[in-house]
Amino acid sequence: MKIIDVKKLIIKTFKKFNLSEKHSNICANALINAELVGAHSHGIIRLPSYCKRIKKKVINAKPKIKIRNISQSITNIDADNAIGFVGADLGINCAIKNAKKTGLGFVAIKNSGHYGLSGYYAEQAAKKNLFAFCFTNAPPAIAPHGAKKTLFGTNPICFACPSGNKVPFVLDTSMSMINRGKIRRAAKLGKKIPYGFALDKNGKPTNDPAKALKGMQLPIAEFRGSGLAWMVDILSGVFTGSNHGGKVKDPFDDFSGPQNIGHLFIVFKQNLFVKNYSKRIKENISKVKNLPKIKGIKKIYYPGENKAERFKLNKKKEINISLNLLSEINLLNKS
Amino acid sequence: MKIIDVKKLIIKTFKKFNLSEKHSNICANALINAELVGAHSHGIIRLPSYCKRIKKKVINAKPKIKIRNISQSITNIDADNAIGFVGADLGINCAIKNAKKTGLGFVAIKNSGHYGLSGYYAEQAAKKNLFAFCFTNAPPAIAPHGAKKTLFGTNPICFACPSGNKVPFVLDTSMSMINRGKIRRAAKLGKKIPYGFALDKNGKPTNDPAKALKGMQLPIAEFRGSGLAWMVDILSGVFTGSNHGGKVKDPFDDFSGPQNIGHLFIVFKQNLFVKNYSKRIKENISKVKNLPKIKGIKKIYYPGENKAERFKLNKKKEINISLNLLSEINLLNKS
Numbered sequence: 001m002k003i004i005d006v007k008k009l010i011i012k013t014f015k016k017f018n019l020s021e022k023h024s025n026i027c028a029n030a031l032i033n034a035e036l037v038g039a040h041s042h043g044i045i046r047l048p049s050y051c052k053r054i055k056k057k058v059i060n061a062k063p064k065i066k067i068r069n070i071s072q073s074i075t076n077i078d079a080d081n082a083i084g085f086v087g088a089d090l091g092i093n094c095a096i097k098n099a100k101k102t103g104l105g106f107v108a109i110k111n112s113g114h115y116g117l118s119g120y121y122a123e124q125a126a127k128k129n130l131f132a133f134c135f136t137n138a139p140p141a142i143a144p145h146g147a148k149k150t151l152f153g154t155n156p157i158c159f160a161c162p163s164g165n166k167v168p169f170v171l172d173t174s175m176s177m178i179n180r181g182k183i184r185r186a187a188k189l190g191k192k193i194p195y196g197f198a199l200d201k202n203g204k205p206t207n208d209p210a211k212a213l214k215g216m217q218l219p220i221a222e223f224r225g226s227g228l229a230w231m232v233d234i235l236s237g238v239f240t241g242s243n244h245g246g247k248v249k250d251p252f253d254d255f256s257g258p259q260n261i262g263h264l265f266i267v268f269k270q271n272l273f274v275k276n277y278s279k280r281i282k283e284n285i286s287k288v289k290n291l292p293k294i295k296g297i298k299k300i301y302y303p304g305e306n307k308a309e310r311f312k313l314n315k316k317k318e319i320n321i322s323l324n325l326l327s328e329i330n331l332l333n334k335s
Numbered sequence: 336m337k338i339i340d341v342k343k344l345i346i347k348t349f350k351k352f353n354l355s356e357k358h359s360n361i362c363a364n365a366l367i368n369a370e371l372v373g374a375h376s377h378g379i380i381r382l383p384s385y386c387k388r389i390k391k392k393v394i395n396a397k398p399k400i401k402i403r404n405i406s407q408s409i410t411n412i413d414a415d416n417a418i419g420f421v422g423a424d425l426g427i428n429c430a431i432k433n434a435k436k437t438g439l440g441f442v443a444i445k446n447s448g449h450y451g452l453s454g455y456y457a458e459q460a461a462k463k464n465l466f467a468f469c470f471t472n473a474p475p476a477i478a479p480h481g482a483k484k485t486l487f488g489t490n491p492i493c494f495a496c497p498s499g500n501k502v503p504f505v506l507d508t509s510m511s512m513i514n515r516g517k518i519r520r521a522a523k524l525g526k527k528i529p530y531g532f533a534l535d536k537n538g539k540p541t542n543d544p545a546k547a548l549k550g551m552q553l554p555i556a557e558f559r560g561s562g563l564a565w566m567v568d569i570l571s572g573v574f575t576g577s578n579h580g581g582k583v584k585d586p587f588d589d590f591s592g593p594q595n596i597g598h599l600f601i602v603f604k605q606n607l608f609v610k611n612y613s614k615r616i617k618e619n620i621s622k623v624k625n626l627p628k629i630k631g632i633k634k635i636y637y638p639g640e641n642k643a644e645r646f647k648l649n650k651k652k653e654i655n656i657s658l659n660l661l662s663e664i665n666l667l668n669k670s
Contacts, residue, residue, distance in 0.1 A: 073408060074438050076608050103409050106439055108608045146635040147626035159566045169569070171562040203629065220556035227506040227638045230623070231494045234504070238619050241609040245622035273411050273443045274576040284573050287580035288565070291482035294538065300481040303562045
């Protein structure tokens with residue numbers, strides 16, 4: 001299906017579920033972006049679940065979002081359980097505005113939901129000559145180091161900064177060996193996942209995505225990844241006044257209440273301490289890119305570069321939607 | 336040797352090498368802290384190298400440090416190649432002061448040097464009811480993902496926050512499979528390191544610490560750890576106006592010039608967005624600690640807890656200094 005038609009379909013569907021034109025548009029842009037960067041697990045495949053959450057009133061279609069400026073740099077947003085994309089969109093724009101004004105933007109969003117790819121928001125800041133950290137927590141997926149029960153989400157660390165060229169440096173890396181969305185997608189497509197990425201509910205290694213989803217994902221680098229996932233839970237959940245400590249509900253399996261997810265966005269100007277930032281970052285990146293490569297590697301990519309290449313390619317193509325998914329969406333529009 | 340006597344010896348030695356009483360004291364506190372938390376690789380074993388750097392004039396014993404306040408939150412420090420501990424001590428105190436005033440402290444330090452353990456500085460903020468990120472870069476140790484040459488330092492991610500009890504949450508985790516100091520210590524003690532942590536200079540796996548030091552350390556979680564180490568290089572080096580892209584000199588092997596290392600400290604108030612932070616963080620930590628444990632695990636520790644336990648134990652003991660090291664230090668005091 002043509003990209004513009006997919007976008008229209010998403011907007012039409014969200015509007016059918018009572019989202020405003022503006023909010024539907026924000027959501028569609030985020031989902032289309034996920035498709036175009038190749039993160040299909042965060043793309044249109046999730047539309048039916050979002051609609052179900054709205055229908056079950058665990059996403060608020062008509063949120064009364066409250067914005068409170070604590071200082072010219074610091075802002076607190078209560079998203080009133082709006083769909084995650086909307087709270088995050090407002091949050092990153094607010095952080096960008098504050099950073100442009102004072103050098104620093106520091107924005108906490110509470111009562112929000114799953115917002116898709118962190119990199120999508122961080123990239124928006126980096127394209128405006130700003131650095132950005134985006135933190136968000138997620139439903140239990142990773143067992144803390146030493147525990148045999150999941151508690152932390154995949155809790156990505158996301159950082160972006162200008163690269164001196166059109167494609168920003170965007171690192172968006174979950175703290176699990178594999179993204180939960182990829183496991184979910186493997187399950188949906190009937191594919192296996194590699195061993196060593198997850199355990200079943202009894203703590204045994206598994207390559208079955210369904211068992212992995214019921215079991216535990218393994219953190220990267222044992223106690224290190226576990227500690228980093230814990231940090232993200234504290235920053236996004238404890239600190240912002242949102243759910244934490246394993247209380248975030250799974251957006252696709254648990255419709256018993258809102259997610260109350262938190263986000264923390266820290267944004268700052270690239271040239272706070274140096275006048276020639278662009279020159280410096282270009283030197284840095286070219287240094288790394290020009291290192292001798294290991295066998296079989298043709299090019300060293302900086303984080304975000306790979307996704308940007310996929311985006312460019314995919315922008316010229318149509319978006320592939322399975323017939324199953326399409327009929328599910330059509331059904332939603334008839335309900 | 337008694338702790339107080341080790342401290343006196345360190346102060347005496349640094350003063351012999353022209354550091355002021357105040358700066359010698361700052362350095363001694365940092366080195367003693369490293370010994371007491373059990374990070375011996377960052378402790379008194381490094382004293383002779385620091386003295387050699389001062390003697391070779393690549394550490395400035397009498398720095399003219401410049402402090403420039405960009406706003407009430409943002410400060411830029413040029414450490415004039417002071418010993419790293421001094422620049423970092425000033426930086427964290429400045430970040431704490433700014434955060435207490437405005438909620439946010441954001442401090443970049445350039446022309447600094449190796450400052451020991453990041454956690455030592457972050458912990459100081461956490462003990463004052465503040466959150467802290469401490470970033471610093473380091474000499475080449477890790478090969479970027481896809482490259483067969485080292486460029487990134489072990490570049491730790493360090494984060495601390497109050498835990499609701501006396502021992503703060505302090506995560507201080509290098510982006511390499513093993514800390515460089517531990518390899519160095521293994522080499523000094525004639526011990527092996529585990530396979531899978533490092534490659535020799537030809538890219539072959541090795542358990543010989545001497546070969547590992549000349550070769551490459553492996554990043555955690557492949558491209559993820561590589562990306563995070565890159566992020567730390569950008570934040571500490573490119574952004575602050577310091578060396579980056581593999582230009583930071585090894586403090587113990589390369590006396591051809593100053594290190595020009597950069598640090599970035601981001602500090603903020605625990606209660607910016609919630610009134611009951613202490614209650615919330617206590618709940619969070621107790622949730623994790625009370626999870627069912629895997630076989631052989633008696634207790635789940637939060638980051639920093641283990642080190643604090645060692646600190647408490649070691650504070651009652653003497654510090655073990657090898658005769659070799661002691662005679663080396665005595666020689667320095669006679670030179």
